[in-house]
Amino acid sequence: MDGVELPANPGGMTDVPLALLVVAVLTAAVNVAMAVADLAGARFVLANSALVGVPRSWLPWLAVLKLAGAAGLLLGVLVGALRPLGVAAACGLVLFYLGAIAFHLRARVLHNLAFPAFYLATAAASSALTASS
16 A cells, blocks of 8 residues: 555554463463352362361452453553553462462462462463563
8 A cells, every 4th residue: 555654553552472472361361260260159169268268258359359460461461551560460460379379388288289389370470471571
């Protein structure tokens, strides 16, 4: 098209490294899935929260934190101007899962510690990749 210059960055999207995109989408997906399980009162969620001493009344609030983290991370990754939000959201998820691990350790519930550790790893990877991009 002669004389028409298209914007290099339509919609405010930035070039996102593939590793960041994959890790951020994975992190968001697992957090959304766990938030849905929290809100649905899934049997495994209720059993685990009882084992580690998390009151059932906390589950909706914990789900909101997971959803907020997932949304903030994706917005920060996909919209360049919101990159600081993505970093903050990923850091918030890191702190969230450090708290989950602390609850497991305090209650000496170690048989399923791999789950919050995996979620922590995805959040930490998202944090590092988002901050460095």
